[in-house]
Amino acid sequence: MNLFTQKEQIKGIIESLLFVAEKPLSIKILHTILNIHESYLKEIIYELAEEYKRRNSGIMIIKIEDSYQMVTNPQYADWIKIFKQQTNNKLSEQALETLAIIAYKQPITKAEIEKIRGVNSDYAIKTLMEKKLIKIVGKKEVPGRPFVYGTTKEFLKLFGLSSLNELPGIIDFKEVNAA
Template sequence: MNLFTQREQIKGVLESLLFVAEKPLSIKFLHTMLNIPETYLKEVINELAEEYRARNSGIMIIKMEDSYQMLTNPQYAEWIKIFKQHTNNKLSEQALETLAIIAYKQPITKAEIEKIRGVNSDYAIKTLIEKKLIKIVGKKEVPGRPFLYGTTKEFLKTFGISSLNELPAVFDFNNANAA
């Protein structure tokens, strides 16, 4: 394999890793993972970043200390905002489940939600807050004073109801089995 092909493949691997990484990737991590000299990695990443800059790409690679991250180009932020407004109205099953728990049990803490769901709810809560369907409504008067979550006016608007009293009744499976 010639050097050009190898360099292009390494560039493709680095581009893929930077694209899927949720956090900046350090040169040390990439060196350990790929077993490629750090100076060569920096050179290839900088070359890739320059290619994006030169063509005014919608994505860019930025350096933070000794780490690199791929981000959208802020020059196109308005287009991203428009795109998100048109595509960001679907909720995952986990977010819907979390939202239902909050709607029926509010005010409720994250720990209480997680006890009901049996799984971590950080991402679902973050998503619901970003979509303005829930908000922090206070802090519970217990040690640690965890946040209490409740629904918002946007929640009511999104689901076409004027108050929480219009939510459908919760079916009691325990009592249904006894009948």
Template sequence: MDTAELKAVVESLVFVSEAPITPERIAEALDVEKKRVLQALEDLVQEYARSRRGFILSEAAEGFQFRSRPEHAEWIRRLGKSRPFKFSRAALESLAIVAYRQPITRAEIEYLRGVDSGGVLKTLLDKHLIRILGKKDVPGRPLMYGTTREFLEVFGLRDLTGLPTLKEFSELAPETLQEE
């Protein structure tokens, strides 16, 4: 399979995939080297980024997926007549704690937040942003929570290493932090 055909087939597989598709999965399906698939994906990402189309090829949740351009979000919301999902401060705090400290128990989250977090955790579970990882091996065997692939997709992260570090947070301008 030549490079042009490979790129076209890879593009088709990404298009029909319901969730971000990994380069390994594509290579397996096409019976080609992962290196060739990665090169095709990199070329496609650059081509879509340069084009004036309404969508881009983006890396998320350790795979690749077509996404609308962020600058078109308002038009898309108007079409669907929907409001963007907004996280409450409690939900954002709890989600950040889970993302950075996972696996973590409800008691540990509540200790860090200083308030009951049961309702917030239920909401995050219902939205598939966190999941139960198992039970901690301590008396009472409390549930342990961690983030999901949907979390990575929603926030456009390849994996958890894409989360900002504490140093990056401290470098934010003070006026940026006060706006919220």
């Protein structure tokens, strides 16, 4: 493999890692993953960032201290808002399930939600927080003081409720299964 091809491959790998990373990636982490000298990594990231700038791309790479993150270009923020408004109205089955648990059991911790659901609920909680359907309402008075979640006025508005007292009752599933 010649040097040009190798450099392009490394560039593609870095681009992929930055794309899937949920938070900024440090040079140290990239060095650990790729085993490439930090100065060379910085050079490649700089080249990638410049390529995006040159073509006025919808994405860009920003530097945050000694880390890098791929973000959308603020120049296209209005289009992103339109897109989010049109696609942001639907909730996944997982998010609806999590929302129902929070609505009926609030205030409730993430660990309590996950115990009921039996699966990790990070993404569902994040989605519900972004949609402003739930919020952090405090911290539980136990070791570690985890956040407790509750529903918001947006939740009531979305479901046409004036208060949580209007939520339908919880059916005992044993009775349903027996019938």
